[in-house]
Amino acid sequence: MSDKTIGETLRDARVRQGLTLEDIERKTDIPSHHLLALELDQFNLIPDDKILKYIQRYGETVNLHPIALKQYYREQIQDSESKAAVPVETEDSETAVVSEEVIFQEAVENNDDEIEPSFDKELTSEPEKQETFANRSRRHDDSYKAPSRWPIVLLSLVALLILIFVGYTVWHQLRGNQQTSQASKYWSVSSSSSQDETSVSTDSTASLSVEGSGNALTANLINASTPVEIVVSLSGAESTWFHVSNSGMNEDGITLNSATPSYTVTLPASTTTTTIALSTIQGVTVTVDGQSLDTSELTGSDLSYITLNIQ
Structure with a gap:
């Protein structure tokens, strides 16, 4: 048993006895999706206060020792928790302080050797810097030229043309308003009724896009109708279990089989996101x-999740 997980041990024992999940569900009164979660070691999908009870009932049904199974489950959980812990190494504080003091002392000694020559070099080179600056200033004064006035002239012309264009547009608009003010009262009523009759209605078509892979997909539904309906059907599988969140569905979900090959879930009108397991x-x-x-990108062997965003 140590080479297999709890789920693999239970599943192998069931297969050896030629039993199906429906047989186990009928004998133990354990929901089929909880049985599936046990065999897939997905214990987080089962309430904590029911895991050990389910393991005991399942083990007794397939002729496995229930006490040994429960003890092995505890060891499996403890082993997974111990692997998640990561040790943190700490450095000795006294060694770190001594290292910092040595580095600081070396830096002070090196700086003492370099301060004096650098200071003398700055003093001796100061007159040369002042002379170089004076020469550059004189060359700048000699080569200075007044900026060209052409850009200012061009900008002024552009601004004048804009003002003329705006003035002409306003004058033309006012003149047109005066000419049409008298005629508007005769056809205003007929025009409004004609607009109502020829108003164009936009037809929005819903679109569905999917992204993701493995055991998780994200689907985006745009221009959805109200209410949104989700239909899950068997198209080759003997049975499956599914659950739709934010739909009012019982947490036990729905199990599809030959008696119930399809099921429709209607989402509330205010639903903007839901998860299909x-x-x-x-x-x-x-x-x-x-x-x-x-769903062709869903390739995981465990439970699959589809997050649906509705817009």
């Missing part, structure tokens, strides 16, 4: 707002 994706079809959702 699926135990099996192969042979299962998901339809959102009348459009088939592409």
